Amino acid sequence: MTDRPRTRLFIESDLASGMAVECSRDQxxxxxxxxxxxxxxxxxxxxxxDGEWLAHIRETGKKSATLTVDSCLRDxxxxxxxxxxxxxxxxxxxxxxxxxxxxxxxxxxxxAITRRTVVERVKRERMEANAIEAAEQCERxxxxxxxxxxPLSRILDGWPTDRHILLCAEAGEAVPINEFLxxxxxxxxxxxxxxxxxxGFDQTELDLLNKFPNVSAVGLGPRILRADTAALAALxxxxxxxxxxxxxxxxxx
Amino acid sequence: MTDRPRTRLFIESDLASGMAVECSRDQxxxxxxxxxxxxxxxxxxxxxxDGEWLAHIRETGKKSATLTVDSCLRDxxxxxxxxxxxxxxxxxxxxxxxxxxxxxxxxxxxxAITRRTVVERVKRERMEANAIEAAEQCERxxxxxxxxxxPLSRILDGWPTDRHILLCAEAGEAVPINEFLxxxxxxxxxxxxxxxxxxGFDQTELDLLNKFPNVSAVGLGPRILRADTAALAALxxxxxxxxxxxxxxxxxx
Numbered sequence: 001m002t003d004r005p006r007t008r009l010f011i012e013s014d015l016a017s018g019m020a021v022e023c024s025r026d027q028x029x030x031x032x033x034x035x036x037x038x039x040x041x042x043x044x045x046x047x048x049x050d051g052e053w054l055a056h057i058r059e060t061g062k063k064s065a066t067l068t069v070d071s072c073l074r075d076x077x078x079x080x081x082x083x084x085x086x087x088x089x090x091x092x093x094x095x096x097x098x099x100x101x102x103x104x105x106x107x108x109x110x111x112a113i114t115r116r117t118v119v120e121r122v123k124r125e126r127m128e129a130n131a132i133e134a135a136e137q138c139e140r141x142x143x144x145x146x147x148x149x150x151p152l153s154r155i156l157d158g159w160p161t162d163r164h165i166l167l168c169a170e171a172g173e174a175v176p177i178n179e180f181l182x183x184x185x186x187x188x189x190x191x192x193x194x195x196x197x198x199x200g201f202d203q204t205e206l207d208l209l210n211k212f213p214n215v216s217a218v219g220l221g222p223r224i225l226r227a228d229t230a231a232l233a234a235l236x237x238x239x240x241x242x243x244x245x246x247x248x249x250x251x252x253x
Numbered sequence: 254m255t256d257r258p259r260t261r262l263f264i265e266s267d268l269a270s271g272m273a274v275e276c277s278r279d280q281x282x283x284x285x286x287x288x289x290x291x292x293x294x295x296x297x298x299x300x301x302x303d304g305e306w307l308a309h310i311r312e313t314g315k316k317s318a319t320l321t322v323d324s325c326l327r328d329x330x331x332x333x334x335x336x337x338x339x340x341x342x343x344x345x346x347x348x349x350x351x352x353x354x355x356x357x358x359x360x361x362x363x364x365a366i367t368r369r370t371v372v373e374r375v376k377r378e379r380m381e382a383n384a385i386e387a388a389e390q391c392e393r394x395x396x397x398x399x400x401x402x403x404p405l406s407r408i409l410d411g412w413p414t415d416r417h418i419l420l421c422a423e424a425g426e427a428v429p430i431n432e433f434l435x436x437x438x439x440x441x442x443x444x445x446x447x448x449x450x451x452x453g454f455d456q457t458e459l460d461l462l463n464k465f466p467n468v469s470a471v472g473l474g475p476r477i478l479r480a481d482t483a484a485l486a487a488l489x490x491x492x493x494x495x496x497x498x499x500x501x502x503x504x505x506x
Contacts, residue, residue, distance in 0.1 A: 096349060103482045134378045138476040171505040178493040218393065220489075221358065221498035223391040229356045229485075236473075236486035240431040245474035252424040 004073065004251060005042035005054065007035060009138045010143055015050040018071040019055040020058065028065035031057065045068060048142040074250060076141055080243040081190040083108040083163070084235065086121045087197035088149060089227050097228040098127050102134035104142055104235040105243060110196075111149035115202040122149040139249065152205060156212070163190045165215040166238065168230045170200055174219035177234065181241035186215075193238060195231045257326065257504060258295035258307065260288060261389045262354065263396055268303040272322040281318035282308065297319060301395040304329040327503060329394055333496040334443040336361040336416070337488065340450035341375045341402060342480050350481040351380050355387035355397055357488040358496060364402035365447075368455045375402040392502065405458060409465070416443045418468040419491065421483045423453055427472035430487065434494035437469075446491060448484040 010030075023031065031037045039057050045067065046052045052074040055067040055179075084101050088094055088111040101109060107236055109131065111122045128146045135143045164187060166180075194209075200210070209215050220233050239245045260385045262284075266274055276284065284290045292310050294428070298320065299305045305327040337354050341347055341364040354362060364382065378449050381399045388396045405411040412418075417440060419433075447462075462468050492498045 026381060092345075099479075100482050100485070103476055103478050138478065140476055170502055174501065176493070176499045178498060181493075204407070219498065219501055221492055221496070222500040223356055223358060223393055224500050224502055225356050225391065226352075226369065229353050230367065232482075232485055233489035233493075236489040239474055240429070240434075240486075240490045243474070245431060245472065246429045247475040248427070248472055249423055249475050249477055 005044045007031070007037065007042075008044040008046070008052075008139065010136055011045055011047055011133050013047065015047055015053045015069055017069060017071060021045065021055065021067045022055060023065040025063050025069065028060060028063055031065050031215055032060040032062075044073060045069065046141050049076060052141055053068065073112045078141075079107060079142055080105055080239065082235070082238060083110055083190075083192035084231060085110045085112050085152075085155060085165075085192050085194045086231050087112055087114045087152075087195065087227055088119045090119055092189060093226070093228045094119075094122070095125070098130040098146075099134040100232050101235060102131045102140070103138040104232065105140070105239055106144050106235060107142070107197050108147065110147045110155060112152040112155050113149055114152045114197050114205060115230040116199045117197045124148050127250065146187050153208065156208060160190075160213070161214070163192055165209070165212065165216045166191060166193045166234060167175065167209060168193065168195045168220055168234050169206075169217040170196075170220070170224060170230075172206065172217065174217040177218040177220055177237050178219045178241075180216055181237060184242060191238065191242070193231065193234045195227055195234065198227055220224050258289065258297045260284070260295075261297040261299070261305075261392065263385050263389055264298055264300055266300065268298055268300055268306045268322055270322060270324060274298065274308065274320045274322060276318040276320065278316050281313060281316055284318050285313040285315075297326060298322065299394050302329060305394055327394065332360060332393075332395055333358055333492065334360050335488070335491060335496065336363055336445035337484060338363045338405075338408060338418075338445075338447045339484050340365055340367045340370045340405075340448065340480055341372045343372055345478070346481045347372075347375070347380070348383050350484060351383040351399075352387040353485050354488060355384045355393070356391040357485065358393070358492055359397050359488060360395070361398040361400065363400045363408060365405040365408050366402055367405045367450050367458060369452045370450045377401050392432055400423050406461065409461060412465070413443075414467070416445055416467065418462070418465065419444060419446045419487060420462060420468050420470045421446065421448045421473055421484075421487050422459075422470040423449075423473070423477055425459065425470065427470040430471040430473055430490050431494075433469055433471045434490060437495060444491065444495070446484065446487045448480055448487065451480055
């Protein structure tokens with residue numbers, strides 16, 4: 001097997017053997033000035049559709065770089081269909097949450113404005129940049145879809161009826177997450193994890209959620225977790241039980 | 254039931270009804286200048302031994318504050334005995350890891366210098382301050398024990414023979430964490446989670462670990478997780494399966 005290049009880039013364009021691929025200006029800067037790579041150096045490319053490809057740098061300029069696509073390293077493979085719907089948190093914890101959630105394999109990040117949400121300004125572009133960087137680093141073949149922040153009620157209005165919701169609830173009735181996930185093993189996808197703001201959901205929101213057929217309230221133990229901790233903990237438990245954690249990282253054995 | 258005060262402080266001194274408790278200078282500043290609390294205002298106190306107590310402020314000065322302990326809110330209760338032995342990460346991720354690991358209920362934080370560890374300077378005092386703040390916020394009754402960074406080999410030298418090690422391994426043979434934890438349900442405590450640096454453990458370290466009877470290598474899925482993500486994911490899975498996550502936060506029903 002070919003050695004994997006240390007550098008992995010997400011690009012928008014199609015990928016196939018022999019193709020020339022133009023990098024973005026930021027990627028050209030990263031390759032040429034940060035990593036100091038030049039013509040002939042190998043780079044792995046993925047676009048979320050065509051798998052992962054070995055490529056090499058054809059030329060680097062000050063603001064541009066061109067790569068030639070060589071051979072396929074990995075075929076595109078199905079990934080868990082898991083949305084994270086979360087009340088947004090402050091800037092640094094949000095960067096962290098997006099990075100970690102991407103590593104933990106979410107397929108979509110959907111910030112939800114709830115009644116008790118304090119942070120209302122969420123920069124989608126910044127979330128996308130963090131998601132791309134984390135996807136490159138963790139060797140995913142996709143980048144999670146990032147949505148603009150919307151009111152929770154609006155998100156629920158258009159909710160697909162077949163998508164289960166794992167509601168992380170620090171107050172009220174809830175089944176321990178492990179117990180719930182064991183019982184859910186036959187249910188199949190798709191799923192979403194829903195986490196609230198500091199202080200939790202308010203009663204009208206809980207009433208609205210309780211009307212949904214596919215909502216299950218789960219507990220994450222006796223300590224009060226921060227909003228971002230709760231999201232990461234639930235994602236890890238879900239992946240371990242219902243996701244793809246029976247698999248190993250590629251090429252590490 | 255008495256309303257819980259919003260403010261919780263960890264203090265060193267004993268706690269019993271009627272006692273006067275002197276705050277640290279930082280705590281006095283926090284109570285008086287940040288929260289702008291004054292005489293009569295309620296505060297919850299815990300010391301890791303005597304449970305949680307309702308107290309009220311007797312007086313606040315510029316650099317000092319005295320509290321009077323009133324009544325017991327919660328008895329001290331046993332908590333999971335789970336160490337986190339981890340190759341330290343950079344400053345901001347380390348702050349984050351200590352905070353999250355405290356919320357996720359670790360009993361001890363032990364930084365381990367491995368062959369591929371890049372960050373060698375770890376400030377124990379800073380870790381302790383972060384652990385205390387997180388414990389106050391998440392309503393724990395204890396603060397995790399924080400150790401100085403030591404070489405992994407030295408930590409393993411004095412390893413207690415009855416303590417199981419969950420080794421998070423991104424390369425080599427490993428059982429999916431969920432499958433392993435299901436099989437481990439009868440084993441009882443104590444446990445430790447061991448996570449490596451970026452790039453993983455080297456072969457001599459893995460050979461050393463493989464000689465231990467109680468080490469089990471587990472996998473956290475097909476994506477390459479950052480060191481801090483791996484630690485948090487393993488802690489969450491352990492707590493959900495073997496820890497105290499069948500319990501709910503106190504006073505939230």
